[in-house]
Amino acid sequence: MIVRPSLTRSIPFWILLVASLAVTVAGAAIVATTLPAMIAGLDDQTATGGLVYGGQSWITIGSGLLAAGLVGLFVLLALAAARSFLPVVKPTADAIEADDAETGDDTVLVRTDEVVPARDEVPAAR
Structure with missing residues (x-):
């Protein structure tokens, strides 16, 4: 992502x-x-x-x-x-390092597979 x-x-x-x-x-x-x-x-x-x-x-x-x-x-x-x-995407350290190695610039878009929900989700009581 x-x-x-x-x-x-x-x-x-x-x-x-x-x-x-x-x-x-x-x-x-x-x-x-x-x-x-x-x-x-x-x-x-x-x-x-x-x-x-x-x-x-x-x-x-x-x-x-x-x-x-x-x-x-x-x-x-x-x-x-x-x-x-x-959803808010939280970049991982591996993705940031890999991206820096490719371009040498840390301001470009970061690829990651970890997706964090936009809001804190509270599980419903059953």
């Missing part, structure tokens, strides 16, 4: 997190700034065509960005939940 690094040490994990948060915040900011201006202009009956029709377009774009960012965050949450179900 190959030992995988933890999810928090994965660069794609952090890229997904940062990108999802950035897109969510950008979409929320567009909606939060455009909607009150459009509502105020319509209530005061001073709204121009550009404010009304342009505002609708900007709110549609902002809500699409907001939804895409939230989907990214849900994917991130599902990925973290799925990763928690994978």
Whole structure:
């Protein structure tokens, strides 16, 4: 088996997190700034065509960005939940030494056959 690094040490994990948060915040900011201006202009009956029709377009774009960012965050949450179900693999000393002899680098993936459950399992009383 190959030992995988933890999810928090994965660069794609952090890229997904940062990108999802950035897109969510950008979409929320567009909606939060455009909607009150459009509502105020319509209530005061001073709204121009550009404010009304342009505002609708900007709110549609902002809500699409907001939804895409939230989907990214849900994917991130599902990925973290799925990763928690994978077993933790404990490398053996023989596997580490064999891997060091092959590559000369101890930061590469380690092969082992010993699998340790992710959680401490308590046997059920019978």
